[in-house]
Amino acid sequence: MERIAVVGVGQTKYERGKTKNFAELVYEVTRKALDDAGMELSDIDNVVTTTNDFFDGRTIACMPIAEAAGSYGRDATNVEGDGTLSAFYGLMRTLSGVYNTTLVTSHCKVSEGAPRKLFNQAFDPIYDRLLGMDAISSSALQARAYMHRFGITEQQCAKVSVKNHGNAKNNPYAHAALDITVEDVMKSPMLAEPIKRLDTSPISDGACAIILATEDKAKKTAKKPVWIKGVAHCTDAYRLGERDLTRSLPLETAARKAYQMAGIKDPSRDIHVAEVYDAFSYMELMWYEGLGFCGPGEGGKLIDSGATQMGGRLPVNPSGGVLSAHSVQVAGLARIAEAVLQLRGEGGKRQVPGAKTALAHGITGICAQTHCVWVLSN
């Protein structure tokens, strides 16, 4: 793969009930990403936006934010799904030889919708939807299946929540920075057994943008380029009954491909920091396994060991992760933005010292049906 870099990133603060509208949020991060890269809109060849007609509450949801993303008069396109997929499509467009620079944006105001009902719309309209299935109830099935198979405890899941909410205190963009203990998580209200309120991510509004550039263009930008070494995505079966919910085969497949592209042999050694999509606390443990940070069923042991804490061997979610800010389709793009900040040494109080290779991960669909894995390096 030809060398393509992330040369600019921009994020809003994530919070519930933002008063800015979609276009204003997208404009904020577009401007921030351009400033970050030391670029002007005239330097941008094409634009990839990310929308969801359900969360945005209108059809053709790419319309209202197009101008804010600077796409008027430019070649543009729109992805519906996690921001890691939009960024991947942006990478393809930059590699195609047609464009030199690509702006990728994602926005979501989860607080304006009814997220449980909107996620219910992802279920089969005839067989599953009327059961009231949603992100929390379906993830609870997955959590229970995973915990049962491997003997993972609720306390081990709670440790993820304690770690990530604590890390969020170092991230000025985070929504839910919390000083909590495992006991606090265990005592928080049960939403869908075994998932408790503090095992879940918040309802956040926000936006994120990144700019991709070819090697020639990247040399001329303001910040040190962060190179894309490997990217891959993969999708599981649709119906929950047809899937092994306890192991994420699409994640293992996507990670294997991304590592192969990036020349990563031992991910637990070769990756120095990871930002993963932990919509629920149990997910982070499962993603450790899928990403090869530990063996199958060893996610609980890994969190117990402290290896994924700040200061550990492989810090995961120094930003506080998705548990601390969840603007749905923004969340994966934010993982990439955070990985870029780490590789530039601009992580501030959440910086992992000396990070040279970082991993960013996104999911979409029921119980993370689709995974996308990015490996970046400075």
Place this chain on the structure above:
Amino acid sequence: MGTRTAIVGVGQTNHTSKRKDVNGQELINEAVKRALEDAGLTLKDIDAIVIGNMDHFEAINVVDGWSVDGSGAFMKPIMKVTTGGSTGGTLGSCGYYHVASGLFDVVMAIGWEKNSESDTQAAISTCSDPILERDFFGGAIGPNAAEYAMYMKQFGATQEDAALVAVRDHNNAVKNPYAHLRKLITVEDVMKSPMLCWPIKLLDSCPRSDGACAVIYASESKAPKITARPAWVHATAVSHDYVYFGDYDWEKMPTCQTTVSRVYQRAGITNPLKDVDVMELYLPFSTCGVVWMEFMWMCDAGEAPKLIRRGVFDMNGELPINPSGGVLSTNPIGATGLIRIGEAALQIMGKAGERQVSDVRTAMATAFGSCYWFEATVLRSTKP
């Protein structure tokens, strides 16, 4: 320089107003199977899939995940792209860029829609700003009706001129076994059909259809092994207009002009009447087949009716437009733009059956939708 990319397989459903015999996944699978059959491939050969439709028509969130049983994306990379009516064009571009990036060798783009499950115009109305414009920019017909009313006043064009376009496309569809509406009509039939929004009448207007289309893109190293005559992608381009309909320049259609000039430049086209052998255009109303011709470099301002009356765009004319019958005959919205690309590819590949134009070396397809989003693709029998 990216990887040179060609279309190597096309499949589509038999489009109709209500496909009650299949659910969405089965509808998609019908197109997928036909595309694989056309290319002589199996699902194992497909490295990645892109899919698209308009969410509010079927009310299925995360369509990419839901589609797996029909699209065949199990344990494969799949992503969803959507831009409203132009989704099919957006899908074609997405398939192309997947391969052109060098990261995937064989990629399938799938567009689909089951309009029979939706209230199409009500869903489209929600694309307008909820506070400022939603109350009065309802549906898709109003803007194009206003566009042709202005054109008639400015250039002395008539409703019969638009009717000639409707007759051309509808009558071409008779030779397309996949088309939804297949009935020979006359200018008189069009003029007598019920008025929907003056000057657009029922037979000037596209139907809403259930249908799906799948197009397979392959890299330079794979394409010649898959088919003897691939349709090489020479250029794609797109542009869109402003957020608010009230800001548009209704007389100049800047998105059509921008996209077309960009794609002509990228493909080295200076005179489309001579340089292009066949076009599959996303004309949602017959009136667009009159007004937009000047923006596509076919003629000077206001001259399109003369060319249309002369039959320049008929099957035996200088530049046949819509041998398939076009959007006026078939409109499963999320698939419609991709059908244009698929039909243009079939013309290059010499597989268009009774609707084949002879000796096609250059073909062009367009898509149209949302905020006047206008996409175009140029295909050739020779490598770029």
